[in-house]
Amino acid sequence: MNTELFGVISIFIISIVLAIPLGKYIAKVYLGDKTLFDPIFNPIEKFIFKISGISSTEEMNWKQHLKALLSINMVWFFLCFFVLLFQGSLFLNPDNNPSMSPDLAFNTAISFVVNCNLQHYSGESGVSYLSQMFLMFLQFVSAGVGMASAAIIFNAMKERTTDKLGNFYNYFIKSCTRILLPLSIIVATILAFSGTPMDFDSKDAITTLQGDHVEVSRGPAAAFIAIKHLGTNGGGFFGANSAHPLENPTYFTNAVELWSQLIIPFAMIFALGFYLKKKKLSYVIFGVMTVGFLLLVIPTVISEINGNPAIEKMGIAQTTGAMEGKEVRFGPAISGFWSIATTVISTGSVNSMHDSSMPVSGAMELLAMMVNAFYGGCGVGILNFYIFIILAVFISGLMVGRTPEFLGKKIEAREVKIAAFIAILHPLLILSGTALASYFAAHDTAMGYWFSGNATGWLNNSGHHGFSEMLYEYTSSAANNGSGFEGLGDNNPFWNITTGIVLLLSRFIPIVGPLAIAGLLANKKYIPESAGTLKTDTTIFGVMVFAVIAIIAALSFFPALALGPLAEYFTLK
Amino acid sequence: MKTIFSLLKLTLLTVILFAVIYPLAIYGIAQFAPNHGKGETISVNGKVVGYQKIGQKFDKSNYFWGRPSAVDYNAAGSAGSNKGPSNAEYLALVQKRIDTFLVVHPYLKKSEIPSDMVTASGSGLDPNISPQGALIQVKRVAKERKLSEDKVKALVEANINTPKVMGTPTVNVLELNVALDALSKKGS
Numbered sequence: 001m002n003t004e005l006f007g008v009i010s011i012f013i014i015s016i017v018l019a020i021p022l023g024k025y026i027a028k029v030y031l032g033d034k035t036l037f038d039p040i041f042n043p044i045e046k047f048i049f050k051i052s053g054i055s056s057t058e059e060m061n062w063k064q065h066l067k068a069l070l071s072i073n074m075v076w077f078f079l080c081f082f083v084l085l086f087q088g089s090l091f092l093n094p095d096n097n098p099s100m101s102p103d104l105a106f107n108t109a110i111s112f113v114v115n116c117n118l119q120h121y122s123g124e125s126g127v128s129y130l131s132q133m134f135l136m137f138l139q140f141v142s143a144g145v146g147m148a149s150a151a152i153i154f155n156a157m158k159e160r161t162t163d164k165l166g167n168f169y170n171y172f173i174k175s176c177t178r179i180l181l182p183l184s185i186i187v188a189t190i191l192a193f194s195g196t197p198m199d200f201d202s203k204d205a206i207t208t209l210q211g212d213h214v215e216v217s218r219g220p221a222a223a224f225i226a227i228k229h230l231g232t233n234g235g236g237f238f239g240a241n242s243a244h245p246l247e248n249p250t251y252f253t254n255a256v257e258l259w260s261q262l263i264i265p266f267a268m269i270f271a272l273g274f275y276l277k278k279k280k281l282s283y284v285i286f287g288v289m290t291v292g293f294l295l296l297v298i299p300t301v302i303s304e305i306n307g308n309p310a311i312e313k314m315g316i317a318q319t320t321g322a323m324e325g326k327e328v329r330f331g332p333a334i335s336g337f338w339s340i341a342t343t344v345i346s347t348g349s350v351n352s353m354h355d356s357s358m359p360v361s362g363a364m365e366l367l368a369m370m371v372n373a374f375y376g377g378c379g380v381g382i383l384n385f386y387i388f389i390i391l392a393v394f395i396s397g398l399m400v401g402r403t404p405e406f407l408g409k410k411i412e413a414r415e416v417k418i419a420a421f422i423a424i425l426h427p428l429l430i431l432s433g434t435a436l437a438s439y440f441a442a443h444d445t446a447m448g449y450w451f452s453g454n455a456t457g458w459l460n461n462s463g464h465h466g467f468s469e470m471l472y473e474y475t476s477s478a479a480n481n482g483s484g485f486e487g488l489g490d491n492n493p494f495w496n497i498t499t500g501i502v503l504l505l506s507r508f509i510p511i512v513g514p515l516a517i518a519g520l521l522a523n524k525k526y527i528p529e530s531a532g533t534l535k536t537d538t539t540i541f542g543v544m545v546f547a548v549i550a551i552i553a554a555l556s557f558f559p560a561l562a563l564g565p566l567a568e569y570f571t572l573k
Numbered sequence: 574m575k576t577i578f579s580l581l582k583l584t585l586l587t588v589i590l591f592a593v594i595y596p597l598a599i600y601g602i603a604q605f606a607p608n609h610g611k612g613e614t615i616s617v618n619g620k621v622v623g624y625q626k627i628g629q630k631f632d633k634s635n636y637f638w639g640r641p642s643a644v645d646y647n648a649a650g651s652a653g654s655n656k657g658p659s660n661a662e663y664l665a666l667v668q669k670r671i672d673t674f675l676v677v678h679p680y681l682k683k684s685e686i687p688s689d690m691v692t693a694s695g696s697g698l699d700p701n702i703s704p705q706g707a708l709i710q711v712k713r714v715a716k717e718r719k720l721s722e723d724k725v726k727a728l729v730e731a732n733i734n735t736p737k738v739m740g741t742p743t744v745n746v747l748e749l750n751v752a753l754d755a756l757s758k759k760g761s
Contacts, residue, residue: 007739044590052583075580124649137592169583176587181595188599195626198596198603198610203649206614208629209622209750210636216624216648218612223599227591240651243695245626246612251740307688308658314668315683316691320703320741324663324692325653328640328701331741353653353695465657487655572659 004333008301011255012337015262022263023270023282029178030151030171030275041177048173056173059164062519065152066512068168069145073113073508076138080109083134084127093128094202095217100126107496107503108135114507115142115377117228117235117348117482118499120491124217124239129200135235136224140176140184143231143264146379147175149511150268153386154275156518157407163523175379179264180230187260188226194256195249198222221247229260232377234348234482242338242351243327254330254351258338261347265375268382276407280537285385288542292374292549296364297340303360304336310572325353336361343368346377348482355460355469355485359572362468362485363565369479370557371549372426377480383514385545388552389536390419390517392545396534405533409521422513426478427556429502433474434560436498438467450494458495460487464571468564473499478506615751623747624648628700631746634677635717637702637710637729637753639746640689641670644697654693667691678713685709701743704733718757728752 028035049056060068083090088099100108104120111118112135121127127135148171155165192198197218204216221237225247228235238244248254269289273282307318321332330338335352342349343365354365368374373384389406394416397404404411440447440455447455459466469485476483477499484490490499527533535541603610613625623629630646631638639646643654656663670691675681687705707729715725732749735742 003736003739004741010739048583048586048590051586053579054583071576072580072583075577075584079584122650122652124651133592133596134588136596137588140591141587173587176591181591184595185598189602192599192603192606192610195607195613197612198600198606200600201611204612206621206623209617209747209754210629210631210633212630214629214646214648216612216627217650220596220600222603222610223596226599238651238696240653240696240698243653244651245628245696245698245700246624249626251736255739310658310664311667311688311692314671316671316686316688317684317705318688319705320687320689322658323640323689323694324656324658325695326692327694327696327699328689328703328743329699329741351695353655355655355657356653356695358658460655461657461660461663463659465659468657485655486653487657568657568659 004331007251007255008333008337011258015259015266019263019266020270022267024274026179026267026271027274029174030154030271035178037178037182045173045177049169054169056167056170058167060166060168061163062152062156062165062515065165065168066515069149069511070508073145076141077109077113080112080134080138081105084108084131087128087131090128090130092130092133092200094200095128097125097128103493103496104491107500110500110503111482112138112233112235113142114480114503115146115231115233115346115380116477116480116503116507117233118477118484118503119235119482120496122239123237129219132219132224132237136227139227139231139233139235140180141172143180143227143233143378144172144176146377147179147264147268148172148379149515150379150382151175152515153383153518154272156522157276159408159526161522161524161526163519165519165522180227183230183260183263184223184226187230187256188222190256191225191253192222194253195246196222196225196253197246218246225257226260228349229257229347230264232261232265232345232347234342234346236349242349243353245327248351251329251334254334254338257349258341261345261349262341262375264378265345265381268379272382278537284537284539284542288546289374289385291546292371293340293344296344296368296374297337300340300361300364301333301336303358304332307332308358322358325356327351339365340368342483343481344374344376345381346372346480346482348476350483353486354472354483355487359565359569363561363569366468366472366475366561366565367553367557369475369481370426370430371553372479373549380480380511383510386514386518387419387422387510388545388549390415391423392541392548393534393536394419395548396541396544400534402532402534405527406521406536408526408528409524410527411521415517415520418513418517422510423552425509426506429478429506430471430474431556431560433477433498433502434471437470437474441466441470447494451492458489458492460489464564464568468568471560471564474502477502480507615747617751617754622751625745625747626700628698629747631750635714636750637707637714637746639702640699641691641693642697642699643693646698648698651696651698653695653697678709680712681709700745700747702746704729704742704744707732707744707749714753718753720757720760724756725753728756
């Protein structure tokens, strides 16, 4: 057990330590300073932009940024949709997997474009290698879009008055080539040498030691898994995601995969400090996030190590903790840690099945996605946190009777309205989706086209846990997470289409909102700091932000959590 | 229209970079990895009997058994059971697994059975069991194989991977059973 806990703590600390130099590097990339990879990537990027006829130097205002961002995402969505719809008859399909149904292709295409990677299919049988490669492309670029959005916000926070906020394509391509690609090559190489396959062969048919015939799925997994974590995408190559022994072969690869999903969200926060030369601000943000993360992770690890009380009662030894849905090579401690890391950050890859987590852990996983601002996904984590900063500045301003200011810019009604709308959108999407699904399940409605059979048929567990399955699915969609209580029967028009819509709204509106606020603020007159300024890089302001987050998340979500995991906790004896 | 065309070109070029050049580079690197990046296999007498990392079904009484699997060790369709901790049917299933285990291992006390032997893994392909899970099967296997208990126990102990710094102690069931076959052969 000690070696397990030591593993958890050291991975966390190593990630933080390495995030600082990476943050410095990321800040340099966005500032346009000279970096290590210039000789390799400068010509490549130049070539790409020249052929496409796109300018990478023309400065854009926030509306132009949004236009570019939304149009290129639309192009990706349609391309992906058609690849998935016709994959059965296209090339690179050695296992002869069938084409997707239109509703599944719709859900999958959106889900990968928006960096969520909710998967209503199983990797072994649901997609061809061509589709896997196209989805992997989306894992790069969707992460790049998130990071570019963060870079625009960084730019807007500078102490000046302007509407020019850099070039979207420049930020986007550099995020992909300078940050994601080099790290992916390193991680993919480590994985390949640790036993993760990287081939294009079909299934292997073997006879096992005791004489059974089995088929073993393989494929170009190492390249895929590296970017799946670094881009905080989380979509698995195989059905069981990172619990699969080829996707995550050893405790060491597990540590590497954990590190790779933590590193960029961590580094982006430090990058903000280096970029603006306000290191203290980034330490305050990082501190608030870390406190939130630890508050979620500690109860989870403890409850997983303690195991299932109902199984304890049967009289067997739970020395290795709660093992349903977990792998022996990882054990409960690191699996519990991972389940919070992957939900706090919007990765959504799993190394244990969350549906079988203990009730307390389930509540913490849900809460992590409901807050969606402790670290958060590649780039977008900062965007979500930015909304809470604006709200906290506004509320503190009211409390002390001063005009709310953030980094020398006055925050007025328009910005607060946008921020409040974004903050309300998240619970609105989650709770209305869950209410709709629960209504059908409670009445056991015959679903017709939407689901073959009656609505309770999509549940894998009954009672409180069944409610949690539905709540989790919408929470995961709205938080752009992609993990699931996978027992839920979700590959049908009802779940594919409703979660698809939630995915779209909850990705792009929370990008549009912060960009609009940042753009509006950047255009305002800069007011130098004075004795009357509310300082935002202090502990007391950190506490304030934390309080705003806790109040918004607790007030909106507590009733739902009480009906699901908390009720299950109190009934489980 | 012109912008859409530009965006398509940009997309095509980035597809080439991230979905063609990058995976091919990793494919090239993987040629130097164990078994050329096709997954490490274990062979007996030149015949592949399994993948080192992928668990396989063992239900014959002369072998060490692995964990229960929600997909019956189907290596082309991994999944967990996804049963919630309070699910009554699931708890009844665990109880049944414990009872069956005790029938086959009548020498055991209930409290000696570790939880991993009666719960399904996340992937359904867990190649490992806990050391305790292997040690409690020694007596049965030794009897079936007509080997001395001490020898089989020593074999299990030699196959325990104890982490030095971080990790969990594990036993790879396939490797253990391959070694067991070798031991039987030598013994007879």
